[in-house]
Amino acid sequence: MKTVTRAGAYSAGLAVAFGAAFGIGNAIDPVASDPPPAHGRHGGSAPPAAHEEDEPMNEHGGTEHDTTENAPATPGGLQISERGYTLVPPAEPVPAGERADFRFRVLGRDGAPLTRYEEAHGQDLHLIVVRRDLSRYQHVHPTLGEDGTWSVPLTFPDPGAYRVFADFTPAGDEDGALTLGADVSAAGPYEPEPLPEPDRTATVDGYTVTLEGDLAAGASSELTLSVSRDGEPVTDLQPYLGAYGHLVALRSGDLAYLHVHPQGEPGDGRTPAGPGITFHAEAPSAGAYRLYLDFRHEGRVRTAEFTVTAGEAEGGGHAGHGSGEGHAH
Template identity: 70%
Template sequence: MNTAVKVGAFGAGIVLAFGAAFGVGHAVGPIGSDPAPAHGGHGADADARGGAQAPGVTGVKPAAAEAPGGLQVSERGYTLAAPAEPLPVGTRTDFRFRVLGPDGRPWTRYDRAHEQDLHLIVARRDLSGFQHVHPTLGPDGTWSVPLTFATAGTYRVFADFTPTGDPGGPLTLGADVVVAGSYEPAALPAPTRTATVDGYTVTLAGDLSATGSSALTLNVSKDGRPVTDLQPYLGAYGHLVALRQGDLAYLHVHPQGAPGDGKTPAGPGIGFHAQAPSAGNYRLYLDFRHEGTVRTAEFTVAVGAATTAQAPPVAPTSSPAPEAEHGEHAH
């Protein structure tokens, strides 16, 4: 049905249901905590500042063995306090939020992971409008970043971070925010092996699975020629985010190898190992940098029972490293 829906009038109510009203953030205590982490992460066996898991170490649990990240506004005593008021559409906005610690106060101490203290992922509930940005932390514990929401609707924001001193390791919290205006939901694009962005073609090889970790390789070309001089972005040649259709369960995977390690080529292939938390349809977003600009290639993939007919896999241009050496971090 293509009936436009007005979202502005009830925007505050939706977000308040998550208990994350920014304006009263100082008075909001932890909404709840779980007895165990609800997602895998960089983990004690991973280098939280470089992103590469130590060779031979397999201590990080597969993503599907745990609840995926981003489904809760509060976890382990930390709460994502996002704006409750409707946000403007099509206008550059100073997006501000806080992470409240177990004592209810704004948390200000973070371990740097992949060159940033916090990664903010934004996507509309229909999986369009993806953004991956890095806010600035103020002395009062308020994060801020300029954002433009191109279309109206309900968006999910994910705060991906590692609180300093917390033995639980990395954490991903999620909350809904509303952008006022007439909302026309977009259909999820059909599964595909090829995506184009700004003259680049990115081809996906391999199949995302919910039954075990699988190898995925994304090959980048431009004007029909393989790109072999990708530039590091956040300490890697690419970053891959997957969101599950429906609840927007969050999976963030970092590639195998690292720039400058003497064995990882700068393209055209970017290799990953990943496991989906369940069968279903997923939207994949690959961030890569070339000629000084970060671009995002987007794919729809169907996992398990949701799988539909797809083109045969394209052979990887560069072979993935053994899984024990990869830099996977599933959140």
């Protein structure tokens, strides 16, 4: 998936920044319960939304106090409810280490389950699941039931707090793509893992992925991820979700979500099928990020993971070793 954009398919060089917040997603009623109001807010210990509920709303879901040209865009994935749409995850903890049917709903502006979506990158909805220590990443595609309930067989490998991101485009919504996020608990003792050190090389299933380019906060950056196997470049990557690579980026600390896609697309006559996949990126702030590159080869999708560090674009700052990121939806 956003990131990597849903609102506009794979346009080269389009960079969208995302910002900071922290949301707890399981304060909404469970899937089986009556729908909450369409304009819900984060529950639990999450900070309040940027506006009071009795403040007048503008057409983009903000208040009259943030309509200035310099107002930052709402960051993707940090809110459980945005633009009148609400993500409703299970309220009860999910089992750890067991494959089970994961069910959730998206409520529309009328408070009823949303049942009409526009396809983006070959799917009506992309579900990203990751533990809050940025490990255990999964990207899956649920099935929509007639009653508006999404379901997918899913394993939460270990106990802990997980973040789930629903990445979709409501049918007929002129504002386009949207990413909502919620927290889900997997029962059991949680031992968070430290964030891996930044590195320009990642290995997965015998493949080596290398990262070229640096990420600078507040500036557009070009990043190329190159795939090789046994020391030889892979030049026959297969399309996955309409591209040769699919990149998700999450900021360490608040898990702000950025869904990225590469330049070009398969079959356009100018985009090679590897080894390099090029993205343009803009990070909103300096700091650590985690990148997840999905690529398909010989019929199987694999994920290469990187920790990257964005440096300051001005004042002599420079993107840290292993920096990288991509475009938002």
